[in-house]
Amino acid sequence: xxxQKKLKLGVAVIQLSDLHKIDVVAGAKHVNILPDIPFNxxxxxxxxxxxxVLRKSAESKIYSDLMAFSFWCRRGNIxxxxxxxxxxxxxxxxxxxxxxxxxxxxxxxxxxxxxxxLSGNSNIxxxxxxxxxxxxxxxxxINDLLKRKKYRSLCDNTAFVRYDKNNDITExxxxxxxxxxxWGGDSTIKNVRQYQTPVRCIDIAFSDRYxxxxxxxxxxxxxxxxxxxxxxxxxxxxxxIMDQNACSxxxxxxxxxxxxxxxxxxxxxxLDAYVRxxxxxxxxxxxxxxxxxxxxxxxxxxxxxxxxxxxxxxxxVLGELPDNIHSFRGNCGxxxxxxxxGLSEIIYIISNKYQTLTYFGLNKLSLKDFVxxxxxxGIDRIVPIGQALDISLTWDGFDIIRSLSRIVDYK
Numbered sequence: 174x175x176x177q178k179k180l181k182l183g184v185a186v187i188q189l190s191d192l193h194k195i196d197v198v199a200g201a202k203h204v205n206i207l208p209d210i211p212f213n214x215x216x217x218x219x220x221x222x223x224x225x226v227l228r229k230s231a232e233s234k235i236y237s238d239l240m241a242f243s244f245w246c247r248r249g250n251i252x253x254x255x256x257x258x259x260x261x262x263x264x265x266x267x268x269x270x271x272x273x274x275x276x277x278x279x280x281x282x283x284x285x286x287x288x289x290x291l292s293g294n295s296n297i298x299x300x301x302x303x304x305x306x307x308x309x310x311x312x313x314x315i316n317d318l319l320k321r322k323k324y325r326s327l328c329d330n331t332a333f334v335r336y337d338k339n340n341d342i343t344e345x346x347x348x349x350x351x352x353x354x355x356w357g358g359d360s361t362i363k364n365v366r367q368y369q370t371p372v373r374c375i376d377i378a379f380s381d382r383y384x385x386x387x388x389x390x391x392x393x394x395x396x397x398x399x400x401x402x403x404x405x406x407x408x409x410x411x412x413x414i415m416d417q418n419a420c421s422x423x424x425x426x427x428x429x430x431x432x433x434x435x436x437x438x439x440x441x442x443x444l445d446a447y448v449r450x451x452x453x454x455x456x457x458x459x460x461x462x463x464x465x466x467x468x469x470x471x472x473x474x475x476x477x478x479x480x481x482x483x484x485x486x487x488x489x490v491l492g493e494l495p496d497n498i499h500s501f502r503g504n505c506g507x508x509x510x511x512x513x514x515g516l517s518e519i520i521y522i523i524s525n526k527y528q529t530l531t532y533f534g535l536n537k538l539s540l541k542d543f544v545x546x547x548x549x550x551g552i553d554r555i556v557p558i559g560q561a562l563d564i565s566l567t568w569d570g571f572d573i574i575r576s577l578s579r580i581v582d583y584k
Contacts, residue, residue: 194336199312199316199331200319212254216291227239258574260575263580265581267292267294267352268295270289270297270354272353273355273356274299278418278419286331289352289354290331294352294577295330298333300334300335312333315333340368344369349371358380366378375577383502384421385527386533388440390534393533402443405444416458417506424503425511426508445486448485462487462507466503478490490511496522523549537557541555553569554568
């Protein structure tokens with residue numbers, strides 16, 4: 174893109190000295206700031222058509238995250254979300270939402286875009302420089318749909334941009350937006366927050382988080398072979414699909430109940446068999462996993478035992494829980510385990526770093542009460558095993574639609 178290109182914002186035209194460094198991979202080379210009502214018909218139509226195209230594609234059969242994204246965009250799901258987020262108020266989007274997507278989850282940018290779209294905003298989405306094949310396919314599919322005549326106004330309100338690390342560009346987008354949706358590690362978010370925004374701009378920061386899983390051993394042992402297989406598949410989806418890179422993927426497994434050892438043997442042996450059949454562990458990841466364990470052996474100052482299932486699964490069995498366990502994590506099948514008599518034993522480790530608690534064999538209301546009654550500073554989501562990666566419009570404790578829209582009050 175040459176230096177003469179301009180980014181058009183509403184009726185104003187803003188000259189960008191660095192625009193030649195931006196690659197617009199989907200949407201418009203100029204973006205109109207034009208707030209709309211949340212869940213407007215064009216947005217729902219667009220997402221439903223996107224869903225249909227993706228589900229019919231060969232790529233969705235290859236990439237499970239792409240297929241999951243396509244199902245999330247279905248009209249039925251979006252209309253369900255629309256009903257759930259009615260609050261009786263007349264709302265409009267805030268204006269321009271600037272999104273900074275993370276580099277470790279391929280399709281996260283797509284969900285962030287939907288957050289802004291369904292809230293009624295114009296959107297500029299900074300996508301990662303790192304290329305993923307399923308992400309490249311999704312960019313192209315979105316762009317092809319946006320270029321259709323019936324979605325022209327939506328196209329004019331949208332831009333997916335890629336640029337190398339350039340603080341001037343990020344600073345510029347920050348200076349003109351009405352909301353920022355920032356995904357990334359703590360250092361990334363601190364860096365972005367140093368850039369000034371308009372006084373009414375809001376930030377939604379999805380920072381580095383930590384998640385855990387609680388399993389009732391006795392209930393697990395009551396499952397027949399097909400039920401156990403289902404649980405194993407669901408746990409695999411929570412962890413190995415994203416290589417435990419998602420903040421909602423569990424790293425710590427807390428075992429409850431009386432027959433823990435028998436249940437653990439059954440669970441991990443079944444998972445190991447399933448992983449060996451379905452998961453390709455890159456050699457470099459196997460080396461990284463071993464190196465991580467060596468570092469943990471130095472840094473963790475409590476008794477622990479390593480149990481390996483080949484290179485595919487590392488289990489760090491802890492004799493006690495350090496209060497900074499959230500700072501120890503791995504990926505590609507690297508788990509910490511702890512046997513507890515009750516959830517009260519883990520209260521002291523829960524900080525605002527904790528996002529998702531997945532569970533099996535436990536009562537969801539009791540888990541909710543555990544968080545509320547103990548006034549925990551962390552755990553924003555409580556979902557059954559298999560739903561860790563099921564993104565929703567309530568995420569990280571934020572109500573996305575209410576946060577990214579404004580109320581038009583009238584008497």
